[in-house]
Amino acid sequence: DGRPWLVHEVRYAIFPEQSGTLDIPAQTFSARESTPRRSLFDIGGGGRQLRRTTQALSIEVLPRPDNFPGTEWLPAQNLTIEESWSSAPEQLKVGESSTRTITIRGEGLQGAQLPPVMFPPTKGLKYYPDQPVISDGESATGLVGSRVDSVAVVPTEAGRWQIPELRIPWWDTQARKVRYAVLPGRELDVAAGAATTAVQATAAQPTADIALNPGQGNIPLVSGDNSRLWQLVSAITGLGWLLTLLYVARLRQGRKAPKEQGTGEPGEQPAFRQLQKACASGSAHEARAAVINWAGALTARPQLGSLAQVAAVFGDPAMATALDTLNAALYSGDSPAWDGAALADATRRLRAIHRKAKKTGEDTLQLYPQGT
Numbered sequence: 001d002g003r004p005w006l007v008h009e010v011r012y013a014i015f016p017e018q019s020g021t022l023d024i025p026a027q028t029f030s031a032r033e034s035t036p037r038r039s040l041f042d043i044g045g046g047g048r049q050l051r052r053t054t055q056a057l058s059i060e061v062l063p064r065p066d067n068f069p070g071t072e073w074l075p076a077q078n079l080t081i082e083e084s085w086s087s088a089p090e091q092l093k094v095g096e097s098s099t100r101t102i103t104i105r106g107e108g109l110q111g112a113q114l115p116p117v118m119f120p121p122t123k124g125l126k127y128y129p130d131q132p133v134i135s136d137g138e139s140a141t142g143l144v145g146s147r148v149d150s151v152a153v154v155p156t157e158a159g160r161w162q163i164p165e166l167r168i169p170w171w172d173t174q175a176r177k178v179r180y181a182v183l184p185g186r187e188l189d190v191a192a193g194a195a196t197t198a199v200q201a202t203a204a205q206p207t208a209d210i211a212l213n214p215g216q217g218n219i220p221l222v223s224g225d226n227s228r229l230w231q232l233v234s235a236i237t238g239l240g241w242l243l244t245l246l247y248v249a250r251l252r253q254g255r256k257a258p259k260e261q262g263t264g265e266p267g268e269q270p271a272f273r274q275l276q277k278a279c280a281s282g283s284a285h286e287a288r289a290a291v292i293n294w295a296g297a298l299t300a301r302p303q304l305g306s307l308a309q310v311a312a313v314f315g316d317p318a319m320a321t322a323l324d325t326l327n328a329a330l331y332s333g334d335s336p337a338w339d340g341a342a343l344a345d346a347t348r349r350l351r352a353i354h355r356k357a358k359k360t361g362e363d364t365l366q367l368y369p370q371g372t
Contacts, residue, residue, distance in 0.1 A: 013143045015110065017285060018330050019063035026056040064331035068178060070169035071324065072115045072308035073331055077107040077141060079170040081181040089153070089186065094193035097128075097154045102166070102183065104147045108173065111136050111145035112305025115168060116312050119151055124161040124190065128152040134303055155190040162187055268297040275347060279340030284329040287340055291323070294347065298354060319346040 016022050033047030064073050086099040104114045111134035119127040133148040155161070166183040275290035288307065296304040299313055307327050311320040322343040329338035 013110075016059075016061040017288070019061045022059045022061050024057040024059065027054045028052070029054075065171070065178075068169065068171060071311075071327070072113075072306060073327070074106065074109065074113065074115070074168070074170040075173050076109045076170050077173060079104070079106045079109075079168065079179070079181045081105075081166065081168060081183045083183055089188055091191075092153075092155050092188055093191045094155050094158050096193070097152045099150055100153050101148060101150045104149075104168070104181070106145050106170070107139065108142055109145045110143065110305070111147050112303070114145055114147040115306070115308050116147075117149040117151075117166065118312065120164060122161060122163060124155060124157040124159055125163070125188070126154045126156055128154065132303060134305070153188075155188070158190050158192040160187055160189050268294065271297045272347070272351060276344055279344035279347075282338055282340055284326055284338040284340075287326060287338075287343060288330060291326075291343065291347065298351065314350055316346065316350060318342070319350060322346045 014022075014024070029052050031050045031052075033050055035047040081102065081104050083103070084101045086101075089098055089100075092098055102117045104117070106114055114134075116132065119129060128151060130150040130152070132150075135146050137144045137146070163186045165185040168181045170179055170181060171177075172179050271290065271294040275287065275294045278286035278290045292304055292307070292310055295310040295313060296302045301313065304310055304313065307323045311323045314320075322345075326338065326340075326343060
């Protein structure tokens with residue numbers, strides 16, 4: 001009716017962490033009605049105060065279906081997975097590397113909820129994973145989470161090697177059925193490297209190049225100038241390796257960390273106490289947040305955001321079983337009582353292993369592989 005309106009929209013993304021009734025309280029917003037200016041000196045804004053309250057909502061959160069095959073619960077509107085390579089994987093040679101980047105996107109999921117990509121050992125190939133990139137965005141239908149995992153693939157042997165298929169189960173919230181995001185497997189035909197080819201070519205030199213006439217003497221395969229050049233190059237290379245080894249040895253001797261309380265990671269001690277408290281009280285909801293927080297502080301990986309990621313980081317069977325039991329208690333329809341003793345024991349044991357490794361100077365990264 002000729003009146004101007006200012007519309008301010010607030011959007012909330014709500015993620016239930018357990019099944020049952022979710023009560024969303026009413027939201028109250030206030031404003032002041034503007035009035036027409038009576039004169040040039042009237043700044044307006046003296047209208048009445050307005051308060052509006054939304055309707056309270058009660059939502060029934062469905063439990064996780066029993067037939068869902070995955071360990072990580074992924075309810076989404078859509079889930080996609082794709083890959084890219086920094087160089088053509090069909091042209092790889094022994095010793096060369098190519099970066100494989102795998103991107104997972106989930107509509108209706110946070111990036112921290114998406115599972116980490118596992119790179120199982122493959123004959124003839126070595127993997128060197130990088131830190132994942134996790135982000136959140138918006139679309140017309142809501143929140144879109146993404147996770148990008150990159151790994152350097154280095155062939156160690158010539159031949160044909162198989163990278164296995166990657167299959168992630170997720171729950172279609174619209175069709176209410178299990179679906180799979182699939183990245184097909186790939187065969188790599190790895191050629192021999194340049195160094196290997198040179199060695200084979202040298203070994204294949206015909207013996208006819210050596211003169212057997214006693215009157216002429218034996219003619220060497222490599223001229224004297226080239227021989228002296230290679231000897232000089234070999235000496236310089238050997239000296240470089242020797243200096244590198246001496247530097248690494250002195251660096252390790254000087255890297256003796258002072259004695260510290262706890263494990264040395266900032267925030268790890270309070271996070272561990274909070275986790276033990278949640279396990280003792282039997283609070284599954286608090287234990288979930290506490291174990292993710294503690295694992296991130298212990299392993300210096302603050303990007304951890306799900307129980308599946310915690311299980312993948314430690315790679316410990318007892319820890320994985322305890323986390324599966326916790327996950328089942330969170331998403332079970334009848335909400336059974338949860339016993340946190342198994343999780344408390346597993347975390348105490350892994351923490352002790354970490355502290356022992358720190359004291360003895362072991363590489364703690366070997367204790368927590370990144371999906372390798």
